[in-house]
Amino acid sequence: MKILILHGVNLNMFGQRDPKHYGTETLEGITSELTRLANELSIAIDSFQTNHEGEMCERIHSAHTDSTQAIVINAGAWTHYSYAIRDALSVLTIPIIEVHMSNVHAREEFRHHSVLSSVVKGQICGFGTQSYLLGLRAAHHAVKHAPA
Numbered sequence: 739m740k741i742l743i744l745h746g747v748n749l750n751m752f753g754q755r756d757p758k759h760y761g762t763e764t765l766e767g768i769t770s771e772l773t774r775l776a777n778e779l780s781i782a783i784d785s786f787q788t789n790h791e792g793e794m795c796e797r798i799h800s801a802h803t804d805s806t807q808a809i810v811i812n813a814g815a816w817t818h819y820s821y822a823i824r825d826a827l828s829v830l831t832i833p834i835i836e837v838h839m840s841n842v843h844a845r846e847e848f849r850h851h852s853v854l855s856s857v858v859k860g861q862i863c864g865f866g867t868q869s870y871l872l873g874l875r876a877a878h879h880a881v882k883h884a885p886a
């Protein structure tokens with residue numbers, strides 16, 4: 739099983755950025771926890787982070803042809819306004835799980851709305867690094883139990 743993990747704008751700054759909301763774990767630390775879980779579940783993961791919206795769209799486009807079976811995405815602030823990323827995701831027919839480290843619904847009002855929510859299978863937020871691990875489990879389950 740092949741699952742793509744996408745990290746959007748500013749998420750390379752985890753570990754240094756706003757520890758009250760994001761804790762102190764770095765993106766590398768999150769990736770190694772995901773790799774450990776992926777090995778346990780026999781998943782091959784590919785992780786990608788960018789601060790450039792067009793690059794993120796292009797990585798999503800390539801998921802059409804590289805046999806990606808599901809996506810776990812934390813789009814960062816793009817979650818709240820990027821119709822470009824929403825449209826790129828909407829073309830895919832594979833399960834997409836939206837994750838956030840913080841509980842976006844308990845924060846500023848602009849974070850309450852996700853323009854991605856109508857094209858994803860579900861959203862997991864508020865559990866720090868666990869949001870990613872739960873997201874990977876949800877993606878794995880969705881692929882395993884997809885209707886034939």
Ligand code: DQA
Nearest residue numbers: 748812814815838839840849
């Ligand atoms: C975030 C929440 C977003 O509102 C914010 O812009 C981020 C991180 C999270 O993981 O909690 O960059 O996606």
